[in-house]
Amino acid sequence: MKNRFFFFVAALFLCSACASRNQGFVVRGSFPGLQDSMVVMLRCMENESCSVVTQGVVRDGAFELRGVVRTPMYCELLFSNQDIVSRPEDVKVGNIFLFLDNSELTLKVPHLDSMSFTSLFMAETAEVKDYLKGSPLQQEFYEYRKALLPLNLVAQKASDSLTMMSLRENCYTPEEYNRLFDEQYPQKQAAEAAIDAAKMEFVRAHPRSLLTLYIAETLLKTPFTRAPEEVEELTRVVGQIEDTVRRPYILKIADITRTLCKGAVYKDVELINTTGEKVKLSQFVHPDRYTLVDFWASWCGPCRWAIPKVEQLYKRYGDDRLAVVSVSLDKKREDWEKALKQENMPWTQLGVDGNDMLVTVSRAYHITRIPRLLLIAPDGRVVFSGHDVNALRLTVEKLL
Structure with a gap:
Protein backbone atom coordinates (compact mmCIF):
# COMPACT_ATOMS: atom_id res chain seq x y z
CA MET A 1 0.00 0.00 0.00
CA LYS A 2 2.81 2.41 0.88
CA ASN A 3 4.82 1.44 -2.20
CA ARG A 4 1.94 2.27 -4.54
CA PHE A 5 1.59 5.71 -2.95
CA PHE A 6 5.36 6.23 -3.14
CA PHE A 7 5.34 5.66 -6.88
CA PHE A 8 2.49 8.14 -7.28
CA VAL A 9 4.40 10.80 -5.36
CA ALA A 10 7.54 10.04 -7.37
CA ALA A 11 5.50 10.57 -10.52
CA LEU A 12 4.49 14.05 -9.37
CA PHE A 13 7.89 15.58 -9.99
CA LEU A 14 11.29 15.14 -11.61
CA CYS A 15 14.51 16.35 -10.07
CA SER A 16 15.71 19.83 -10.99
CA ALA A 17 18.75 18.38 -12.76
CA CYS A 18 16.37 16.78 -15.30
CA ALA A 19 14.33 19.92 -15.83
CA SER A 20 14.13 21.83 -19.01
CA ARG A 21 14.64 25.52 -18.39
CA ASN A 22 11.93 26.26 -20.95
CA GLN A 23 9.09 24.13 -19.64
CA GLY A 24 9.56 23.82 -15.87
CA PHE A 25 8.94 26.01 -12.86
CA VAL A 26 11.01 28.88 -11.49
CA VAL A 27 10.68 30.12 -7.91
CA ARG A 28 12.82 33.14 -7.13
CA GLY A 29 13.09 35.94 -4.62
CA SER A 30 15.26 38.70 -3.20
CA PHE A 31 14.27 40.56 -0.06
CA PRO A 32 15.75 41.82 3.25
CA GLY A 33 16.84 39.18 5.72
CA LEU A 34 18.15 36.61 3.26
CA GLN A 35 21.68 35.52 4.15
CA ASP A 36 24.15 34.17 1.62
CA SER A 37 24.52 30.36 1.85
CA MET A 38 21.12 30.06 3.54
CA VAL A 39 19.34 26.88 2.39
CA VAL A 40 16.17 27.28 0.33
CA MET A 41 14.17 24.09 -0.21
CA LEU A 42 11.00 23.03 -2.00
CA ARG A 43 9.35 20.00 -0.37
CA CYS A 44 6.31 17.99 -1.43
CA MET A 45 3.73 17.98 1.37
CA GLU A 46 1.72 15.12 -0.08
CA ASN A 47 3.68 12.30 1.55
CA GLU A 48 4.85 11.51 5.07
CA SER A 49 8.55 11.95 4.28
CA CYS A 50 8.05 15.42 2.73
CA SER A 51 10.17 14.57 -0.31
CA VAL A 52 12.54 17.28 -1.51
CA VAL A 53 11.58 18.54 -4.96
CA THR A 54 14.65 20.75 -5.33
CA GLN A 55 16.86 22.94 -3.18
CA GLY A 56 19.52 25.62 -3.44
CA VAL A 57 21.23 28.36 -1.48
CA VAL A 58 21.02 32.14 -1.33
CA ARG A 59 23.68 33.93 -3.37
CA ASP A 60 24.16 37.70 -3.41
CA GLY A 61 20.97 38.12 -1.38
CA ALA A 62 18.76 36.20 -3.82
CA PHE A 63 17.64 32.65 -4.59
CA GLU A 64 16.30 30.85 -7.63
CA LEU A 65 14.96 27.31 -7.76
CA ARG A 66 14.20 25.49 -11.00
CA GLY A 67 12.63 22.16 -11.80
CA VAL A 68 9.66 20.52 -13.43
CA VAL A 69 6.54 18.89 -12.04
CA ARG A 70 4.44 16.49 -14.08
CA THR A 71 1.32 17.72 -12.33
CA PRO A 72 0.73 20.58 -9.85
CA MET A 73 1.25 19.60 -6.22
CA TYR A 74 1.00 20.94 -2.69
CA CYS A 75 4.46 22.09 -1.54
CA GLU A 76 6.34 23.98 1.13
CA LEU A 77 9.01 26.59 0.41
CA LEU A 78 11.39 26.42 3.36
CA PHE A 79 14.21 28.78 4.40
CA SER A 80 16.85 27.94 7.02
CA ASN A 81 20.17 29.42 8.12
CA GLN A 82 20.84 26.54 10.54
CA ASP A 83 23.97 25.42 8.66
CA ILE A 84 25.64 28.83 8.65
CA VAL A 85 25.22 30.01 12.26
CA SER A 86 26.93 28.70 15.37
CA ARG A 87 24.55 29.82 18.12
CA PRO A 88 21.07 28.27 18.50
CA GLU A 89 19.56 31.68 19.20
CA ASP A 90 20.66 32.86 15.75
CA VAL A 91 18.79 30.13 13.88
CA LYS A 92 16.04 31.40 11.60
CA VAL A 93 13.52 29.15 9.88
CA GLY A 94 10.61 30.34 7.78
CA ASN A 95 8.22 28.73 5.34
CA ILE A 96 5.27 29.29 3.06
CA PHE A 97 2.87 26.82 1.45
CA LEU A 98 2.07 26.82 -2.24
CA GLU A 104 7.36 31.43 -12.79
CA LEU A 105 6.76 32.51 -9.22
CA THR A 106 8.34 35.43 -7.38
CA LEU A 107 8.34 35.61 -3.60
CA LYS A 108 7.84 39.15 -2.35
CA VAL A 109 7.97 39.67 1.41
CA PRO A 110 8.83 42.75 3.51
CA HIS A 111 11.54 40.82 5.40
CA LEU A 112 12.51 37.22 6.11
CA ASP A 113 11.34 37.74 9.70
CA SER A 114 7.79 38.19 8.43
CA MET A 115 7.89 34.52 7.35
CA SER A 116 7.37 32.55 10.54
CA PHE A 117 7.52 28.75 10.53
CA THR A 118 4.16 26.96 10.42
CA SER A 119 3.93 23.19 10.74
CA LEU A 120 1.92 21.28 8.17
CA PHE A 121 -0.46 20.30 10.97
CA MET A 122 -1.32 23.99 11.56
CA ALA A 123 -1.13 25.20 7.96
CA GLU A 124 -4.88 25.31 7.38
CA THR A 125 -5.46 27.60 10.36
CA ALA A 126 -2.49 29.92 9.73
CA GLU A 127 -2.97 33.42 8.34
CA VAL A 128 -2.89 33.34 4.53
CA LYS A 129 -0.20 35.69 3.20
CA ASP A 130 -0.22 35.81 -0.57
CA TYR A 131 3.48 36.56 -1.00
CA LEU A 132 3.99 34.42 -4.12
CA TYR A 142 -4.69 31.54 -2.03
CA GLU A 143 -8.37 32.32 -2.69
CA TYR A 144 -9.30 28.77 -1.75
CA ARG A 145 -7.26 28.91 1.47
CA LYS A 146 -8.75 32.29 2.43
CA ALA A 147 -12.29 31.02 1.84
CA LEU A 148 -11.73 28.01 4.10
CA LEU A 149 -9.69 29.76 6.79
CA PRO A 150 -12.60 30.95 9.00
CA LEU A 151 -14.24 27.54 8.74
CA ASN A 152 -10.98 25.78 9.64
CA LEU A 153 -10.54 28.06 12.65
CA VAL A 154 -13.98 27.14 13.96
CA ALA A 155 -13.29 23.44 13.43
CA GLN A 156 -9.89 23.71 15.12
CA LYS A 157 -11.41 25.47 18.14
CA ALA A 158 -14.02 22.73 18.51
CA SER A 159 -11.40 20.01 18.09
CA ASP A 160 -9.03 21.64 20.60
CA SER A 161 -11.84 21.91 23.13
CA LEU A 162 -12.57 18.18 22.87
CA THR A 163 -8.87 17.34 23.03
CA MET A 164 -8.35 19.37 26.20
CA MET A 165 -11.40 17.79 27.75
CA SER A 166 -10.05 14.35 26.87
CA LEU A 167 -6.69 15.13 28.50
CA ARG A 168 -8.53 16.09 31.68
CA GLU A 169 -11.00 13.23 31.57
CA GLU A 176 -20.12 14.44 33.47
CA TYR A 177 -17.61 13.66 30.73
CA ASN A 178 -20.23 12.04 28.51
CA ARG A 179 -22.59 14.95 28.99
CA LEU A 180 -19.93 17.52 28.06
CA PHE A 181 -18.81 15.45 25.08
CA ASP A 182 -22.40 15.10 23.88
CA GLU A 183 -22.76 18.89 24.05
CA GLN A 184 -19.49 19.75 22.27
CA TYR A 185 -19.06 17.02 19.67
CA PRO A 186 -21.98 18.21 17.50
CA GLN A 187 -20.18 21.56 17.18
CA LYS A 188 -17.16 19.75 15.74
CA GLN A 189 -19.40 17.79 13.38
CA ALA A 190 -21.11 20.97 12.19
CA ALA A 191 -17.77 22.71 11.60
CA GLU A 192 -16.42 19.77 9.62
CA ALA A 193 -19.62 19.59 7.58
CA ALA A 194 -19.24 23.28 6.71
CA ILE A 195 -15.68 22.68 5.49
CA ASP A 196 -16.81 19.71 3.46
CA ALA A 197 -19.60 21.75 1.87
CA ALA A 198 -17.19 24.59 1.05
CA LYS A 199 -14.84 22.16 -0.69
CA MET A 200 -17.69 20.72 -2.73
CA PRO A 207 -14.75 22.16 -12.71
CA ARG A 208 -11.64 22.54 -14.91
CA SER A 209 -9.12 23.60 -12.29
CA LEU A 210 -6.05 21.51 -11.53
CA LEU A 211 -6.51 22.56 -7.90
CA THR A 212 -9.92 20.87 -8.04
CA LEU A 213 -8.13 17.55 -8.63
CA TYR A 214 -6.27 17.92 -5.34
CA ILE A 215 -9.43 18.93 -3.45
CA ALA A 216 -11.43 16.07 -4.96
CA GLU A 217 -8.73 13.67 -3.79
CA THR A 218 -9.11 14.83 -0.18
CA LEU A 219 -12.91 14.48 -0.43
CA LEU A 220 -12.76 10.94 -1.78
CA LYS A 221 -10.22 9.48 0.62
CA THR A 222 -12.34 9.28 3.78
CA PRO A 223 -14.29 5.98 3.69
CA PHE A 224 -18.00 5.61 4.50
CA THR A 225 -18.64 9.37 4.58
CA ARG A 226 -19.30 10.31 0.95
CA ALA A 227 -22.79 9.72 -0.48
CA PRO A 228 -22.86 7.62 -3.67
CA GLU A 229 -24.18 10.53 -5.75
CA GLU A 230 -21.33 12.73 -4.50
CA VAL A 231 -18.78 10.09 -5.49
CA GLU A 232 -20.26 10.04 -8.98
CA GLU A 233 -20.32 13.84 -9.17
CA LEU A 234 -16.66 14.09 -8.16
CA THR A 235 -15.76 11.34 -10.60
CA ARG A 236 -17.44 13.23 -13.46
CA VAL A 237 -15.62 16.45 -12.60
CA VAL A 238 -12.24 14.72 -12.26
CA GLY A 239 -12.74 12.93 -15.57
CA GLN A 240 -13.12 16.26 -17.41
CA ARG A 246 -3.12 12.89 -10.79
CA ARG A 247 -6.37 12.32 -12.66
CA PRO A 248 -5.93 8.55 -13.24
CA TYR A 249 -4.75 8.17 -9.64
CA ILE A 250 -7.88 9.90 -8.31
CA LEU A 251 -10.14 7.88 -10.59
CA LYS A 252 -8.68 4.73 -9.00
CA ILE A 253 -9.44 6.20 -5.56
CA ALA A 254 -13.00 6.89 -6.73
CA ASP A 255 -13.39 3.24 -7.75
CA ILE A 256 -12.43 2.22 -4.21
CA THR A 257 -14.66 4.88 -2.63
CA ARG A 258 -17.66 3.57 -4.58
CA THR A 259 -17.40 0.41 -2.48
CA LEU A 260 -16.76 2.40 0.71
CA ARG A 289 -27.90 -7.34 15.98
CA TYR A 290 -25.37 -4.56 15.45
CA THR A 291 -21.71 -5.54 15.20
CA LEU A 292 -18.80 -3.35 16.28
CA VAL A 293 -15.47 -4.11 14.61
CA ASP A 294 -12.44 -2.54 16.30
CA PHE A 295 -9.21 -2.53 14.26
CA TRP A 296 -6.36 -2.04 16.72
CA ALA A 297 -2.77 -3.05 17.55
CA SER A 298 -0.79 -3.68 20.72
CA TRP A 299 1.64 -0.82 20.01
CA CYS A 300 -1.15 1.75 19.48
CA GLY A 301 -1.69 3.85 22.61
CA PRO A 302 -5.05 5.36 21.54
CA CYS A 303 -6.26 1.83 20.69
CA ARG A 304 -5.47 0.59 24.19
CA TRP A 305 -7.05 3.69 25.71
CA ALA A 306 -10.28 3.03 23.78
CA ILE A 307 -10.67 -0.59 24.93
CA PRO A 308 -12.27 0.17 28.34
CA LYS A 309 -14.83 2.40 26.62
CA VAL A 310 -15.61 -0.32 24.10
CA GLU A 311 -16.07 -2.70 27.03
CA GLN A 312 -18.53 -0.27 28.64
CA LEU A 313 -20.66 -0.38 25.48
CA TYR A 314 -20.38 -4.17 25.31
CA LYS A 315 -21.55 -4.58 28.90
CA ARG A 316 -24.26 -1.92 28.61
CA TYR A 317 -25.99 -3.44 25.58
CA GLY A 318 -24.99 -7.07 25.86
CA ASP A 319 -23.80 -9.43 23.15
CA ASP A 320 -27.36 -10.11 22.01
CA ARG A 321 -27.73 -6.45 20.93
CA LYS A 332 4.05 -10.24 15.43
CA ARG A 333 1.75 -12.85 16.93
CA GLU A 334 3.54 -12.74 20.28
CA ASP A 335 2.80 -8.99 20.62
CA TRP A 336 -0.89 -9.66 20.00
CA GLU A 337 -1.01 -12.53 22.48
CA LYS A 338 0.73 -10.48 25.18
CA ALA A 339 -1.72 -7.60 24.75
CA LEU A 340 -4.68 -10.00 24.89
CA LYS A 341 -3.55 -11.24 28.29
CA GLN A 342 -3.12 -7.68 29.54
CA GLU A 343 -6.45 -6.36 28.25
CA ASN A 344 -8.57 -9.48 28.90
CA MET A 345 -11.30 -8.44 26.45
CA PRO A 346 -14.44 -10.61 26.85
CA TRP A 347 -15.42 -10.67 23.15
CA THR A 348 -14.25 -12.17 19.87
CA GLN A 349 -10.56 -11.64 19.08
CA LEU A 350 -9.23 -11.93 15.52
CA GLY A 351 -5.97 -10.96 13.88
CA VAL A 352 -3.90 -11.00 10.70
CA ASP A 353 -1.48 -13.70 9.65
CA GLY A 354 1.49 -12.15 7.91
CA ASN A 355 2.01 -8.99 5.88
CA ASP A 356 -0.11 -10.10 2.90
CA MET A 357 -3.21 -10.49 5.06
CA LEU A 358 -2.45 -7.20 6.81
CA VAL A 359 -2.24 -5.36 3.48
CA THR A 360 -5.44 -7.00 2.20
CA VAL A 361 -7.42 -6.01 5.29
CA SER A 362 -5.99 -2.47 5.31
CA ARG A 363 -6.83 -1.96 1.66
CA ALA A 364 -10.33 -3.40 2.04
CA TYR A 365 -11.24 -0.70 4.56
CA HIS A 366 -8.70 1.96 3.54
CA ILE A 367 -7.17 1.88 7.02
CA THR A 368 -4.53 4.58 7.36
CA ARG A 369 -4.67 5.02 11.15
CA ILE A 370 -6.00 3.15 14.14
CA PRO A 371 -8.08 2.61 16.15
CA ARG A 372 -10.58 2.27 13.33
CA LEU A 373 -14.08 1.60 14.64
CA LEU A 374 -16.79 0.24 12.36
CA LEU A 375 -20.39 -0.19 13.39
CA ILE A 376 -22.26 -2.61 11.13
CA ALA A 377 -26.08 -2.64 11.10
CA PRO A 378 -28.03 -5.92 11.05
CA ASP A 379 -28.51 -5.53 7.27
CA GLY A 380 -24.72 -5.35 6.77
CA ARG A 381 -24.46 -1.60 6.13
CA VAL A 382 -21.64 0.35 7.81
CA VAL A 383 -23.37 3.07 9.85
CA PHE A 384 -20.29 4.43 11.63
CA SER A 385 -16.63 4.60 10.67
CA GLY A 386 -14.19 6.63 12.74
CA HIS A 387 -11.43 6.80 15.30
CA ASP A 388 -13.20 8.38 18.26
CA VAL A 389 -14.79 5.89 20.64
CA ASN A 390 -16.87 8.63 22.24
CA ALA A 391 -18.33 9.56 18.86
CA LEU A 392 -19.05 5.86 18.38
CA ARG A 393 -20.89 5.82 21.71
CA LEU A 394 -23.17 8.63 20.50
CA THR A 395 -24.08 6.67 17.37
CA VAL A 396 -24.70 3.46 19.34
CA GLU A 397 -26.95 5.32 21.77
CA LYS A 398 -29.00 6.80 18.93
CA LEU A 399 -29.44 3.44 17.24
CA LEU A 400 -29.92 1.23 20.28
Missing part, protein backbone atom coordinates in the same frame (compact mmCIF):
# COMPACT_ATOMS: atom_id res chain seq x y z
CA PHE A 99 0.46 24.85 -5.04
CA LEU A 100 3.37 24.40 -7.42
CA ASP A 101 2.94 24.22 -11.18
CA ASN A 102 5.29 24.79 -14.11
CA SER A 103 5.22 28.57 -14.05
CA LYS A 133 3.12 36.15 -7.39
CA GLY A 134 3.05 35.08 -11.02
CA SER A 135 0.90 31.96 -11.28
CA PRO A 136 -2.88 32.07 -11.76
CA LEU A 137 -3.07 28.64 -10.12
CA GLN A 138 -1.21 29.92 -7.06
CA GLN A 139 -3.61 32.88 -6.82
CA GLU A 140 -6.50 30.43 -7.01
CA PHE A 141 -4.88 28.42 -4.21
CA ASN A 170 -9.96 11.97 35.01
CA CYS A 171 -11.21 15.28 36.45
CA TYR A 172 -14.80 14.35 35.56
CA THR A 173 -17.12 11.59 36.52
CA PRO A 174 -18.00 9.36 33.54
CA GLU A 175 -21.48 10.87 33.47
CA GLU A 201 -18.78 24.25 -3.63
CA PHE A 202 -15.27 25.08 -4.85
CA VAL A 203 -15.15 21.91 -6.95
CA ARG A 204 -18.49 22.78 -8.57
CA ALA A 205 -17.39 26.37 -9.22
CA HIS A 206 -14.01 25.32 -10.71
CA ILE A 241 -9.84 17.78 -16.14
CA GLU A 242 -6.83 17.48 -18.43
CA ASP A 243 -4.09 15.81 -16.41
CA THR A 244 -2.18 12.59 -17.07
CA VAL A 245 -0.74 11.96 -13.59
CA CYS A 261 -19.36 5.14 0.35
CA LYS A 262 -21.92 6.17 2.97
CA GLY A 263 -24.27 3.26 3.70
CA ALA A 264 -22.13 0.70 1.87
CA VAL A 265 -22.18 -2.94 2.96
CA TYR A 266 -19.14 -4.14 4.90
CA LYS A 267 -16.45 -6.13 3.09
CA ASP A 268 -15.77 -9.70 4.07
CA VAL A 269 -12.08 -10.40 4.71
CA GLU A 270 -10.05 -13.40 5.78
CA LEU A 271 -8.53 -13.28 9.27
CA ILE A 272 -7.24 -15.70 11.90
CA ASN A 273 -8.57 -16.53 15.35
CA THR A 274 -6.51 -16.85 18.51
CA THR A 275 -5.62 -20.47 17.71
CA GLY A 276 -4.30 -19.54 14.26
CA GLU A 277 -7.22 -20.91 12.24
CA LYS A 278 -8.34 -18.94 9.19
CA VAL A 279 -11.82 -17.47 9.52
CA LYS A 280 -14.04 -14.96 7.73
CA LEU A 281 -15.23 -11.72 9.26
CA SER A 282 -18.74 -12.59 8.05
CA GLN A 283 -18.81 -15.47 10.55
CA PHE A 284 -19.03 -12.90 13.35
CA VAL A 285 -21.40 -10.35 11.77
CA HIS A 286 -24.95 -11.25 12.79
CA PRO A 287 -28.21 -10.35 10.98
CA ASP A 288 -30.11 -9.91 14.24
CA LEU A 322 -24.14 -5.39 20.20
CA ALA A 323 -21.60 -8.00 19.14
CA VAL A 324 -17.98 -6.82 19.35
CA VAL A 325 -15.08 -8.11 17.27
CA SER A 326 -11.55 -6.84 17.78
CA VAL A 327 -9.16 -7.26 14.85
CA SER A 328 -5.48 -6.93 15.73
CA LEU A 329 -3.19 -5.55 13.03
CA ASP A 330 -0.06 -6.64 14.89
CA LYS A 331 2.58 -8.13 12.61
